[in-house]
Amino acid sequence: MPRLARKNTGMDREQRLRIAIQKTGRLTDHSLDLLSRCGLKYSRGKDQLLCYGENMPLDVLLMRDDDIPDLVQEDVCDLGIVGSNVVREKQLAQDAARTTPGFEVLQELDFGRCRLCIAVPDDFPWAGVGSIAGRRIATTYPNILADWLRSAGITAQIVTLSGAVEIAPRLGRAELICDLVATGGTLAANHLREAATVLECQAVLIRTPVPLSKPKEQWLDRIRLRIDGVQQVKESKYIMLHAPRSALPEIRRLLPGSESPTIIPLEGSPDRVAVHAVCRENVFWETLESLKLAGASALLVLPVEKMLA
Ligand code: ATP
Ligand code: MG
Numbered sequence: 001m002p003r004l005a006r007k008n009t010g011m012d013r014e015q016r017l018r019i020a021i022q023k024t025g026r027l028t029d030h031s032l033d034l035l036s037r038c039g040l041k042y043s044r045g046k047d048q049l050l051c052y053g054e055n056m057p058l059d060v061l062l063m064r065d066d067d068i069p070d071l072v073q074e075d076v077c078d079l080g081i082v083g084s085n086v087v088r089e090k091q092l093a094q095d096a097a098r099t100t101p102g103f104e105v106l107q108e109l110d111f112g113r114c115r116l117c118i119a120v121p122d123d124f125p126w127a128g129v130g131s132i133a134g135r136r137i138a139t140t141y142p143n144i145l146a147d148w149l150r151s152a153g154i155t156a157q158i159v160t161l162s163g164a165v166e167i168a169p170r171l172g173r174a175e176l177i178c179d180l181v182a183t184g185g186t187l188a189a190n191h192l193r194e195a196a197t198v199l200e201c202q203a204v205l206i207r208t209p210v211p212l213s214k215p216k217e218q219w220l221d222r223i224r225l226r227i228d229g230v231q232q233v234k235e236s237k238y239i240m241l242h243a244p245r246s247a248l249p250e251i252r253r254l255l256p257g258s259e260s261p262t263i264i265p266l267e268g269s270p271d272r273v274a275v276h277a278v279c280r281e282n283v284f285w286e287t288l289e290s291l292k293l294a295g296a297s298a299l300l301v302l303p304v305e306k307m308l309a
Contacts, residue, residue, distance in 0.1 A: 014213050016057040017220060019079040020071045023049070023062035027203055030111040031081045035060065038226040057219055068206075073102025075208050078216065081109065085116055085141060085180060085201040092143035103206045106224065110231055112203035114182040116141055119192040121169050124176070126195050132156050132176060138168035139178035141198075148198045166190040229307045236304040237283045240276050242266065247295035248273070254290050257281035278304065 021031040035042070040058055042051040051060040061077055068080040069090040080103070087105060094101055118137070120126050132149070135156050139145050142160040149156055159174045166186055168174045180201065181187060181194060205227070212220065239258075243251050248263070255261065261277035275296075283301050291299060 015215055016053070016059055017079060017212075017216050017223075018050075018059045018061055018077045019081065020061045020063050020068045020077040021081045022065040022068070025065060027065065027081065027083065027112045028062075030109075030203065032060075034081070034109065034111070034227065034230060037230045038223055056223075057215070058223065069103055072206050072208050075210050078208050078212060079106075079220070080206045081203055082206060083112055083114075083201050084108070084204045085114075085144065085199060087204060087206060088199065088201075089141050089143050092147055096143065102209065104209050106205045106207050107227065109203040109205060109227070110234070112201070114180045114201050115197050116144060116178060116199040116201060117181050117194050118196040118198060119166075119177050119179060119181070119187050120195045121175075122191045122193055124195075129154060129196055131195075135176055136174040137176045137178050138165050138174035140165060141178060144199055145178045166192060225308070228309070232280070232309070233304040233307045235280065235282050236307065237279050238276070238302040238304050239279055239283055240274065240298075240300040240302070241291060241296040242272055242274055242298040243294070243296045245271055245273055248275070250294040251275060251291060251296055254287060254294060255279055256283060256287055278307075 019035070021035075022028045032044075035058075040056050040060075041054045042060055043054065044051045049062050051062070053059050061071070063071060065082050065086055068077075068082040069087060071077045072080040084105075087103075091101060118129075118132065120131075125131065129152055132154050133156060136159050137145060137156055138159045138161050140161055140163065142158050145158055149158075159168065161168060161173075165177045165179045167190065168177055169192070170190070176195075177192065178198060179187075184194060187194060205224075207220070211217075239255065241251070252258075252261065255275075255277050257280035258277040261275050264274040264276065266272045266274055288299055288301070
């Protein structure tokens with residue numbers, strides 16, 4: 001990467017933000033998509049670890065997700081995108097070691113949603129969380145699990161594994177597991193079922209606690225505003241329709257999550273208006289059908305691409 005080596009000088013570290021994201025995994029596409037939606041153009045070579053931001057002073061480092069908090073903590077990167085489960089596990093390990101947290105959670109990113117849960121074999125006699133007492137639980141999140149057991153007042157043995165937790169009961173290494181679940185498909189395939197939720201998780205943006213140079217801090221503020229904008233437009237739709245004036249109260253009631261709509265008189269039809277509104281929730285067919293029943297016609301629903309409050 002001769003070009004990167006040249007660009008990545010000490011001077012660049014003063015001027016350019018560096019964000020660590022997962023190299024390959026469940027968060028990769030969403031993280032790159034978020035950065036693109038924030039306006040970043042970058043070139044990504046096949047085995048490239050550092051992508052140079054071409055139109056913003058923001059470079060992307062592609063790493064294993066477990067390493068991201070450390071990279072931010074050690075100030076190798078200014079920012080990181082990682083699951084809140086990885087962040088929480090790290091924070092609890094730091095609490096236990098009485099070291100000061102080396103990163104700060106800036107915001108939730110509304111993707112990579114999953115939950116860390118206790119799962120039991122299909123034939124396990126589950127009768128509430130009390131059933132965990134005295135059992136062995138396999139997990140890759142020993143600190144989160146220990147914290148949860150402590151607050152539930154349960155004593156159990158934690159078996160820490162580095163992966164393939166779902167086969168631990170079949171191998172006789174543990175009776176239960178504590179693992180991440182999104183749809184439950186992997187659990188079902190391994191004859192396990194979800195029994196209790198330990199932690200709801202999603203991707204979060206973290207930053208170094210080290211003060212940034214002024215230009216970097218200003219760019220971080222801009223990027224965060226853009227992330228807010230991206231999140232706002234995700235479900236938003238722009239809806240346009242025609243309606244009799246008399247139907248306006250009912251139509252306003254039906255428009256999902258919209259603030260003051262724009263009402264425009266229609267040339268030559270004094271009793272009819274055009275209504276334009278940004279709906280901050282998805283607009284379903286049922287809503288359109290109800291709007292039509294209320295008197296609306298010429299209904300049009302458009303996606304919103306960008307929004308800046
Ligand atoms: P790496 O090689 O980077 O260490 P990994 O195998 O640890 O990857 P992935 O399985 O790609 O990680 O998951 C990354 C993150 O995605 C998880 O830490 C979690 O926050 C989130 N996630 C979302 N859905 C799921 C799911 N169904 N199972 C596991 N993680 C999920
Ligand atoms: Mg990992």
